[in-house]
Amino acid sequence: QNPVRPPSGGADFVVVANRLPVDRDTSGDTPQWTTSPGGLVTALAPVMRENSGAWIGWAGVPDEEIAPFDVDGMHLVPVTLSAQEIINYYEGFSNATLWPLYHDVIVPPEFHRAWWESYVHVNRRFAQAVALEAAAGATVWIHDYQLQLVPALVRALRPDVSIGFFNHIPFPSVELFAQLPWRAQILTGLLGADLIGFQRPADAANFRRAARALLSVTSRGNRISVPADSEAGTEAHVAEARAFPISVDTSALDAQAREPEIIARAAEIREELGDPELLLLGVDRMDYTKGIRHRLKAFGELLADGLLDPEKVTLVQIATPSRERIDQYQQIRSDVELSVGRINGEFSEVGIQPIHYFHHSYPREEMTALYRAADVLLVTALRDGMNLVAKEYVACRPQEDGALVLSEFAGAADQLTQAVLVNPHNIDGLKAEIVRAVAMDPREQRRRMRSMRRRLFREDVQAWSQSFLSELEALDADKDRTSAI
Numbered sequence: 066q067n068p069v070r071p072p073s074g075g076a077d078f079v080v081v082a083n084r085l086p087v088d089r090d091t092s093g094d095t096p097q098w099t100t101s102p103g104g105l106v107t108a109l110a111p112v113m114r115e116n117s118g119a120w121i122g123w124a125g126v127p128d129e130e131i132a133p134f135d136v137d138g139m140h141l142v143p144v145t146l147s148a149q150e151i152i153n154y155y156e157g158f159s160n161a162t163l164w165p166l167y168h169d170v171i172v173p174p175e176f177h178r179a180w181w182e183s184y185v186h187v188n189r190r191f192a193q194a195v196a197l198e199a200a201a202g203a204t205v206w207i208h209d210y211q212l213q214l215v216p217a218l219v220r221a222l223r224p225d226v227s228i229g230f231f232n233h234i235p236f237p238s239v240e241l242f243a244q245l246p247w248r249a250q251i252l253t254g255l256l257g258a259d260l261i262g263f264q265r266p267a268d269a270a271n272f273r274r275a276a277r278a279l280l281s282v283t284s285r286g287n288r289i290s291v292p293a294d295s296e297a298g299t300e301a302h303v304a305e306a307r308a309f310p311i312s313v314d315t316s317a318l319d320a321q322a323r324e325p326e327i328i329a330r331a332a333e334i335r336e337e338l339g340d341p342e343l344l345l346l347g348v349d350r351m352d353y354t355k356g357i358r359h360r361l362k363a364f365g366e367l368l369a370d371g372l373l374d375p376e377k378v379t380l381v382q383i384a385t386p387s388r389e390r391i392d393q394y395q396q397i398r399s400d401v402e403l404s405v406g407r408i409n410g411e412f413s414e415v416g417i418q419p420i421h422y423f424h425h426s427y428p429r430e431e432m433t434a435l436y437r438a439a440d441v442l443l444v445t446a447l448r449d450g451m452n453l454v455a456k457e458y459v460a461c462r463p464q465e466d467g468a469l470v471l472s473e474f475a476g477a478a479d480q481l482t483q484a485v486l487v488n489p490h491n492i493d494g495l496k497a498e499i500v501r502a503v504a505m506d507p508r509e510q511r512r513r514m515r516s517m518r519r520r521l522f523r524e525d526v527q528a529w530s531q532s533f534l535s536e537l538e539a540l541d542a543d544k545d546r547t548s549a550i
């Protein structure tokens with residue numbers, strides 16, 4: 066592709082993600098924008114405001130051509146996806162090929178050439194949008210597995226900009242990644258960035274290893290020598306690949322959890338649940354990677370074994386609706402609902418219900434009240450890039466009580482080392498660790514929670530975006546010196 070000229074009046078800082086930070090809600094009479102309050106928005110909103118930033122992404126609905134607009138100091142540039150592209154690019158290649166492949170093939174990934182073609186088309190559309198939006202010499206920060214071709218496409222179109230990429234999900238071992246028929250194109254796409262960020266050092270190492278093994282590039286430490294590509298129209302450069310574990314806005318969550326209304330709502334939640342002695346909580350997107358079935362199995366067996374008493378213990382399981390047209394997501398929902406129904410059927414009495422299950426989204430205040438109400442949070446992911454829920458729970462425990470049961474297969478386990486770490490595949494081990502967390506001496510709980518909170522106050526989401534962007538800036542300053550390593 067031929068380079069394009071920088072636009073006049075473009076943005077100095079451009080975020081590119083599959084979704085905009087707001088969603089188009091078309092359920093009422095007049096369509097409205099609702100904020101999608103994820104960690105990414107919290108992390109990037111201040112940087113966007115300071116740098117007259119633009120955010121390029123999909124508005125979450127099919128076929129709507131929407132003109133760019135401004136929200137809360139951010140310039141939003143919608144990218145249109147057709148109904149067919151939602152099927153092929155989003156539900157297909159992104160979420161039925163890449164998602165399972167990158168999460169250690171918990172379910173089998175599907176490889177379809179039509180899905181790949183759609184992925185290429187949509188990635189090109191995002192790259193074109195960047196080329197038209199970024200000011201000369203701008204910083205462009207591309208996010209996640211849906212857009213892995215965008216870095217090299219942007220480099221070809223706009224060699225003047227500085228390009229960062231952050232992968233929010235795991236990067237698999239080369240043995241699994243090598244299954245992907247388009248593995249070389251994906252690696253080449255990512256290597257178009259100057260800086261490629263991952264959640265865990267192991268993900269970054271997997272990526273560097275895949276690049277060496279499958280593209281025969283050379284690397285030293287975190288740096289990879291990327292040769293010129295005459296077909297793509299890119300010059301040789303050095304790309305750095307390393308870990309930048311994402312985090313949460315710890316002080317904002319901590320402050321919210323201390324608000325009298327939140328404390329009152331937390332007490333009310335417990336009361337409405339029948340004042341259990343012990344409240345366990347699970348919060349996940351309804352996704353097969355989250356290990357919800359394993360958690361329910363362990364909980365059900367603990368009730369059956371008499372190690373947890375349904376008169377005293379309640380589990381609240383929140384499972385947000387997600388990717389609902391994909392077969393595997395329909396399957397996990399019906400498995401979870403069957404399991405909840407069975408356990409409740411077996412152990413409920415009048416006025417006693419061991420599991421309260423909710424398939425909804427909640428406002429942030431309600432999530433904070435739930436975290437504040439729960440004695441133990443159960444995170445049993447089979448594989449998870451980070452798992453922000455675990456970090457949110459810790460941030461919402463200002464009294465330093467409560468216990469976190471955390472899967473060692475979630476990226477968060479690298480930082481929250483004082484959690485009760487579990488292998489969710491080992492049901493007996495999981496049961497034993499849940500019992501340990503439940504019975505943990507309050508002083509021990511406090512010691513662990515305090516240490517995890519200290520770390521999260523230091524390593525919050527602001528520190529994450531600052532460290533990524535300052536490394537990108539340093540690499541940019543060094544660029545002329547390092548076209549090879």
Ligand code: ADP
Pocket residue numbers: 103104348349350383384385425426427428429432451452453454455457
């Ligand atoms: P993933 O990115 O795979 O969904 P994370 O745990 O990293 O998993 O992030 C999930 C985010 O979604 C968290 O910020 C969490 O608070 C939020 N969330 C999860 N369930 C709900 C829900 N039912 N209502 C509102 N927010 C939710």
Ligand code: F6P
Pocket residue numbers: 083084103209233234387388
């Ligand atoms: O990080 C994982 C991720 O796929 C994000 O890209 C996305 O914001 C979130 O999970 C929710 O998924 P989706 O956009 O498919 O609803």
